[in-house]
Amino acid sequence: MVKWTDFERATIQDIFSKIDYDVVGPAALSRCLIVYPWTQRYFGGFGNLYNAAAITSNPKVAAHGKVVLAGMEKAVKNMDDIKTTYKELSVLHSEKLQVDPDNFNLLADCLTIVLAGQMGAAFTPEVHAAFQKFLAVVVASLRKQYH
Helix, strand or coil, rough: CCCHHHHHHHHHHHHHHHHHHHHHHHHHHHHHHHHHHHHHHHHHHHHHCCHHHHHHHCCCHHHHHHHHHHHHHHHHCCCCCCHHHHHHHHHHHHHHHHCHHHHHHHHHHHHHHHHHHHHHHHCHHHHHHHHHHHHHHHHHHHHHCCC
C-alpha cells in the first residue's frame, strides 16, 4: 500500500479539481500519439492520424483523452487502493487490447508536460514530485495484470 503525505494527497486532489478535462486530456493523448507515433497502432479505428494536425483535430482522440482523465479521477477518489480500482482496466489493456505497458509511462510523461504548461509557476518541484508519485502508482496499477 502506498503511503501518501497530507501534502501529496491535497496536491493531487487540487490538481484534478482544476484540470480542464476538455483541454488537458486531448492535449496529452495527442502529444503522445505525435511524439511516439508507434502508439497509434492501438487507435486504428480513430481514422486519420497521419500528421500532427490530423491528430490534434481528431474528435475520437479528444474524446479518448477525456476518458483517460476520467479514469485517472477514479484513482484520485481511491488513492488508498488504486490497484483494486484499476484491476478491470488492467485486465482490459493487457488481455483484450494488448497494449504495450510501456505506453502507460509515455502517456504519463505527456500528461506531465501538458499539466506543467497549464499550471505554469504553480507546478513547483514539490508539486511535480507529488504528481509523479501519483502517476507511478497509476502506471504500476495498470501494469499489474501483465505477465
